[in-house]
Amino acid sequence: MxxxxxxxxxxxxxxxxxxxxxxxxxxxxxxxxxxxxxxxxxxxxxxxxxxxxxxxxxxxxxxxxxxxxxxxxxxxxxxxxxxxxGRGITGSLRVGFSGAFTGHFLHSVAEVFTRRYPGVDVRIRQVQISDPYGPLRAGDVELQVTEPPLAEPDLTLGPVLVSQPRVLLMSSAHPLARHGSVSVEDLAESTLLTVAGNVPAHWLDHHFPRRTPSGRPIPHGQAMTHWEDALSLVLAGKGVTPVAAAGAHYYSRPGLVFRPFTDAPGIDYAFVWPTGHETARLRAFVRTAMDRVREAGGPERAVESLWTDGITGA
Known part of the structure; x- marks a missing residue:
């Protein structure tokens, strides 16, 4: 052949x-x-x-x-x-991520990448939600996977790595926990935890809206600086917060409930890198990642493929 x-x-x-x-x-x-x-x-x-x-x-x-x-x-x-x-693809590549499941998938990509490019040392680290683009701008990471929307002229948005349905994280004692699903309109009857720090306003408005589609105000509660804050605040009954459906697999614990939205858009996690700083190492890693995504059946199946392949989560 x-x-x-x-x-x-x-x-x-x-x-x-x-x-x-x-x-x-x-x-x-x-x-x-x-x-x-x-x-x-x-x-x-x-x-x-x-x-x-x-x-x-x-x-x-x-x-x-x-x-x-x-x-x-x-x-x-x-x-x-x-x-x-031949092209000199060597050195180190520092990659950031914002959620445990995207980090898990990136580690599976790195395993394939280092077999293809043994001269590159890939280092993967978490980026805190309170400063989503700070490490990129400081040069602490060269490539990152994070949630759009992106409206930063100095940063370039790349392909989507992971796509997940949006669910609402709440305490099992919350009134909405008795429902099989929730609506964005239900947020008017809840306290929505949000994010503090160096976070663009348009990003906050997209993920943590202040009004429902019908125009009802959504009460905002305490602002988080680290993702782990959300788990403790929700458990304490301080509010609810939207998360990706994969969170139920990675963060499940007694007292927490995840309910799917019937009308909210999903959450994408896409590559981002500093505009004008696209290296051969970076391009090769993104190509390898998208090959892995295609093998998994697309961004919607990327994280789930880790579970079905028997690769346990963190």
């Missing part, structure tokens, strides 16, 4: 969509179809069952994928290491 044939087959086995496969590999959709047909003639069996509505691997296709994928990853990593040496 030629290199492009393997790449097309494995990409289609992952995407199960001819159009997306063509886009990722950088060929026409007809080239994907011709390549698959050629492979099937050579093997003497169908690799994919395809209809007008869906594409699925046959048992023989699944076997070929499972046999080829490890060797292909090894080949890609060997080529990446050679390219890294």
């Amino acid at each position: 030629e290199r492009q044939e393997i790449e097309i087959f494995l990409t289609l086995a992952e995407e199960l969509h001819f159009g997306r496969t063509a886009e990722r590999v950088g060929v026409s959709q007809s080239r994907v179809s011709q390549t698959v047909a050629r492979l099937e003639r050579r093997i003497g069996a169908r690799l994919f069952d395809r209809t007008s509505r869906q594409v699925a691997l046959t048992p023989i296709g699944e076997q070929l994928r499972d046999d080829l994928a490890p060797a292909w990853r090894g080949l890609e990593e060997a080529v990446a290491r050679a390219m890294a040496a």
Whole structure:
């Protein structure tokens, strides 16, 4: 099998969509179809069952994928290491994160990255919510994963790494804890914990609104400077706060309840870096991360893939 044939087959086995496969590999959709047909003639069996509505691997296709994928990853990593040496991708890369689950996923990315680029020392650290962009601007980290929106001219917003439904964190004694779900309108009847520090006003307004969609005022309570403050304040009955759904997996403990919103937008966690300071190391790490996201099934499945793969959370 030629290199492009393997790449097309494995990409289609992952995407199960001819159009997306063509886009990722950088060929026409007809080239994907011709390549698959050629492979099937050579093997003497169908690799994919395809209809007008869906594409699925046959048992023989699944076997070929499972046999080829490890060797292909090894080949890609060997080529990446050679390219890294040739381009001088060495040194250290400091990466920041704002939530335990994004940090967990970044560590899984770093494992793949260091195999591909053994000359780079990746160091991952948490960034406090009270100063979300301070470490980037100070040079303490070169790359960060944090929640948009971003309206900072000196910072560049990159691709989304993780996307999560938004839920409301509250004490089990809170009246809303008896409900299976909540609405943004319910915040008018609660005290909303917010964030203090060097935090842009537009970011606060997005994540901690002062009014419901119908215009009712939302009472604001104590402002947090560290994420851990939210857990103790909620447990003490001082208020409620919106969080990502993955928080229920990472921060669950007696007395805390997580209830999904029926009408609030989800929370994205995207790469951010200082504008004009995009290095080869940084670009390579982002590429590796987005490869990992695609393997997981997209930003919506990124964190959950760690659990299903048997990688325990912090």
